[in-house]
Amino acid sequence: MTKKPARARRSDGEQTHAAILDTAVRLASIEGLGGLSIGRLAQEVGVSKSGLYAHFGSKQDLEMSIWAAAREIFEREVIEPALAAPDGLARFEQLCERYLSYIERRVFPGGCFFAGMLAEFDARTGRGHDEIADDQREWNALLDATAAAAQAAGELDPTADLRQLVFDVAAAIQLANYYFVLFGNAGVIDQARSSIRAAISRSGGHPPHHAP
C-alpha cells in the first residue's frame, strides 16, 4: 500500500526521535520553551547533546517540532473527539468538555501546552508570538463557528450574543487550566463546567437529552 521501503518496525532512530519529542513537549509545558535547554533535555532523554542534533538541526528547529507535536496531541485529545459530535450545540459542549478533560487528565504535566505558550510569548515579538496568536485565533474561530452552527440550527437563541458566549467559555476554560495546575484542585474544573453550562443556558441552549 505504501511506497516506502518495507520495514517491519520502527527503527531505533525513530523511537529516539519520538522519545525526545515526548520528553521535550512535557518539559516545555512545565518550564516553557525558554526554560528548555538542549543539554538538560539530552540528559533527561539519556542521549548526548550531539545525539539531539542528529535529530534536530537547531534549537529553533526543535522548538518548531515541539510545537507541532503538541498540536498533534491537542488535535487527538480535544479536537478530533469533539468533531465526532454533530456540528452545533453538541459539538460546542464537547469542545469545552474535551478541553477540560484534557486538563484534568494531565495530558501535559504543566497544563495546556498552548496556555503556557500564550503567557510566554504574548508580550514578545517574533515567531513564538505569531505562532501562538495563530493558534489562539484558530481555537476561538472554531468555537465561534460551532456556536454559530448551533444558533443556525435553532439550538441557541437567535438573539444570543455569541461573542459573549465564546468569550465567557474561553475565559472559564483558561482560568481553570492555570488554577488546576497551580493548586492541583479538581474543583476548579467543575467550577468551569458549571460556568460553561450556565453560559450556554443563558444563550438559550438546553442540556442534552438522555434516552430513557
Next chain:
Amino acid sequence: MTKKPARARRSDGEQTHAAILDTAVRLASIEGLGGLSIGRLAQEVGVSKSGLYAHFGSKQDLEMSIWAAAREIFEREVIEPALAAPDGLARFEQLCERYLSYIERRVFPGGCFFAGMLAEFDARTGRGHDEIADDQREWNALLDATAAAAQAAGELDPTADLRQLVFDVAAAIQLANYYFVLFGNAGVIDQARSSIRAAISRSGGHPPHHAP
C-alpha cells in the same frame, strides 16, 4: 519627624536602586523571571553587573525585590483606588474596573505582572510557585469578601452563587489580560467589562446610580 539623618534628596544610590527595579519589573513582565539575566538587566540599566550586585546580593534576592516592587505597583494602581470605594458592590466593581484599567494603561508592558508569574510558576515547585499561589489566593479572597459584603448589604441577591460570580469575573479579567497583550486589541477589555457587568447583573446587582 523621622529618625533618619537629614538628607535633602535621594542619593544617587537610591536612584540607581529604583531605576534597576523599575527596569527589572518591566523586563520581567515581558520575558518572565527566568528570562531575565543579570547581564542584560545591567546593560539595559546602564551599570555593570557588579553594580547590580552592590544593590542586590543574588539573583534570588533581586527576584524577591522585583516581586515586592510589582506588588507595590499593583497595590497603588488597583487595590488602593478600589478600596476608596465603600465596601460592597461599588468596591467590587471598582476592583474589576481598576484591574482592567491597569491592563489597558499598560502599567506593565508585558501585561499583568502576576498573570505572567502565574503561567511561569504554576507547574513548578519552589518559591515562585508558593509566592504566586499566595498572591492568587489573596486576590480571590479579596473578591470573595467584597462580594460577600455586597450580598450582606442587600446589593446582591441573597441566593446568588458568589463563588460562581467571583470565578466568572476572575476568568474574564484573566483572559482579557492575555489577549490584550497578545493581540493589542482594546476590544477584549470592553468584552471583559461587558462580561463582568452581566455576571454582576445575574447575581442581582444593579448598575450604579448617577446623580442627575
Next chain:
DNA sequence: CCTACCGATCGGTAGG
C-alpha cells in the same frame, strides 16, 4: 549516534 571541543553568556566574586 559518540567524544571533544568552540565562543558566548550565565550567576557570582575579588579587589579596589
Next chain:
DNA sequence: CCTACCGATCGGTAGG
C-alpha cells in the same frame, strides 16, 4: 560603583 576574573552551562560544530 568599576575592571577583571571564576567555573558552569548555553547553543552549536568537527570528526569519527
